[in-house]
Amino acid sequence: METHPFPLRLHVQLGERSYPIIIGSEVLEGASEHLRALQPSQVVLITHPQLAEWYGEPLRQRMEQTGIPTYLLTIPPGERTKRWEVAGRLLRQMAQLTLDRRCIVAALGGGVIGDLGGFVAACYLRGVRYVQIPTTLLAQVDSSVGGKTGVNLPEGKNLVGAFHQPVLVLIDIDTLKTLPRRHFRAGLAEVLKYGIIADETLWRLVNAEAHNLRQGDSAHLAEIIYRCCEIKANIVSEDETEQGVRATLNFGHTVAHALEAVAGYGRLLHGEAVSIGMVCAALVGELTGVTPVGTAEEIARALRALGLPVALPRGVEFDDLLAVMARDKKARDGQVRFVLIERIGQARLPIAVNEKEVRHALGMHREKFLWGAM
Ligand SMILES: NC(=O)c1ccc[n+]([C@@H]2O[C@H](COP(=O)([O-])OP(=O)(O)OC[C@H]3O[C@@H](n4cnc5c(N)ncnc54)[C@H](O)[C@@H]3O)[C@@H](O)[C@H]2O)c1
Secondary structure, rough: OOOOOEEEEEOOOOHHOOOEEEEEOHHHHHHHHHHHOOOOEEEEEEHHHHHHHHHHHHHHHHHHHHOEEEEEOOOOOOHOEEHHHHHHHHHHHHHOOOOOOOOEEEEEHHHHHEEEEHHHHHHHHHHOOEEEEEEEEEHHHHOOOEEEEEEEEEEEEEEEEEOOOOOOOEEEEHHHHOHHHHHHHHHHHOOOOOOOOOOOOHHHHHHHHHHHHHOOOOOHHHHHHHHHHHHHHHHHHHOOOOOOHOOOOOOHHHHHHHHHHHHOOOEEEEHHHHHHHHHHHHHHHHOOOOOOOOOOHHEEEEHOOOOOOOEOOOOOOHHHHHHHHHHOOOOOOEEEEEEEEOOOOOOOOEEEEEEHHHHHHHHHHHHHHEEEEO
């Protein structure tokens, strides 16, 4: 992986709530300086035990050297941790540490830690500042930017949460060296998504770098992450609370959310479900005349080259998928809403698609791409 001596920097523009995103190698080494500059009374690092050992404890020690009391709170890894009860436990631990309003929560981990840490920060004392230090590719290109925080309920994913923007995002690409390859590839689905919805140049770069990216080792990684963050930052600056253009980030997610629910959370990683969902969405687009015919094949080829699944998992019934899609919190009046693309690099705002067309697209998907082994 190429090292970038000078971190790249960009901004999410949200008036008083604007914040920088810093991307590069060895960013964690300088994290204590960035945190100190925010003048917190105390810092609480929320992370998983393994990440605490590798990255959290060294950062806590560097923070202590700045004279700012810093605490490390760990929670088990996994989507199951992103729940109400765990948020409650963290809040109580924070209260017991007598953290005040000027404290900073630093979420060090993947999307689970980011969403949960951000949610806890949004709730504690009616809202304290937080910093995102994402360590998965998915979190670095997506979940750490934009201020969506929350937890899951037994009734569904992300049903409780708040829009609460971080004050800083620190992206150290070196942390990806310890990330399991499967998780890295899952993040590549979101990377390709940005190319598909907003940037043909990024699409071409990712395709050209597919072999290296698949191995988790591209000299263009920092640049690719930067471009994804830039797209997300621009979209969030324009539409913070998803009234319009932010919804295009959900390309592939209508089917992905349903797949995750039907296949069982954990069987498919989120990015893998998005990979399959993007091919389905492209087919829906082709069927409704929005997307040029052949685009789904092109996207599927690109995803396969990145080592991602494109076929629907075995044993998943269309009826079950459709039932979940109709229940999705983004569905309106029982109609399934899809983000479609007009071409690679250009998405459209979500439109309602009737069940017949979705079923037809799923059928075409099954014929073209066959059932997967997962
Ligand atoms: N807020 C948003 O805008 C947004 C957007 C997309 C996804 N999400 C959420 O993100 C979550 C998924 O995030 P994720 O894919 O990052 O999964 P994750 O947070 O569960 O992390 C995946 C696994 O990788 C491990 N890990 C993290 N960093 C590591 C590293 N550097 N080295 C080794 N292991 C590491 C974690 O411990 C975990 O086991 C979901 O809950 C999803 O809802 C939120």
